[in-house]
Amino acid sequence: xxxxxxxxxxxxxxxxxxxxxxxxxxxxxxxxxxxxxxSAIPETGASFVENALLKARHxxxxxxxxxxxxxxxxxVPSLNGAPGIYSARYAGASATSEKNNIKLLExxxxxxxxxxxxxxxxxxLLHAEDPTPIMASGEWHGDIAEGAKGANGFGYDPxxxxxxxxxxxxxxxxxLKNQVSHRAIASRSLIRSILDRRGQV
Ligand code: IMP
Numbered sequence: 001x002x003x004x005x006x007x008x009x010x011x012x013x014x015x016x017x018x019x020x021x022x023x024x025x026x027x028x029x030x031x032x033x034x035x036x037x038x039s040a041i042p043e044t045g046a047s048f049v050e051n052a053l054l055k056a057r058h059x060x061x062x063x064x065x066x067x068x069x070x071x072x073x074x075x076v077p078s079l080n081g082a083p084g085i086y087s088a089r090y091a092g093a094s095a096t097s098e099k100n101n102i103k104l105l106e107x108x109x110x111x112x113x114x115x116x117x118x119x120x121x122x123x124x125l126l127h128a129e130d131p132t133p134i135m136a137s138g139e140w141h142g143d144i145a146e147g148a149k150g151a152n153g154f155g156y157d158p159x160x161x162x163x164x165x166x167x168x169x170x171x172x173x174x175x176l177k178n179q180v181s182h183r184a185i186a187s188r189s190l191i192r193s194i195l196d197r198r199g200q201v
Contacts, residue, residue, distance in 0.1 A: 138185030
């Protein structure tokens, strides 16, 4: 299989590490956008899909390379979908995960539902004007616990108890989380769609 270089529209080293082997299996060698000194663009979309597309088009336009991007966050239906696309900055522009988690616990104090899901969208563009981006999403459903537990993972993991588990995502071994999470589901789906497209054209 010929190897093709693609840009990853993210500065997150964890994502590069997680996505690189998966995308290598379908012939892509990922280079992070920081390598090209591309700065992040404002995420002005109203949804994860729109923001992932904005990021991928921006990176592809500036590098003239195929691009991958992802956007993810936590959705709490009883809070009208918050923190949603604002997950990283729920408690303010430079909020820590701890502050975001405290704000979420406070927001749910009198709520009659603690249901929540993580959502991840992945996008692949062949070029900046690609009219048929390949997109895949994954959802990971569960509940928000009454307090934080666990030291693994990041973000809202210490509060999230996935369906079928008695522990938070931050108490899971990283290998387990990487098999069952919203990002894992979206990645597998994206790979299937890339292979399907290749089989057709
Ligand atoms: P991004 O995809 O890096 O923009 O992630 C946005 C935010 O969503 C993160 O900063 C976290 O707060 C939250 N988030 C996304 N995925 C996860 C996850 O797997 N665990 C915990 N928090 C997550």
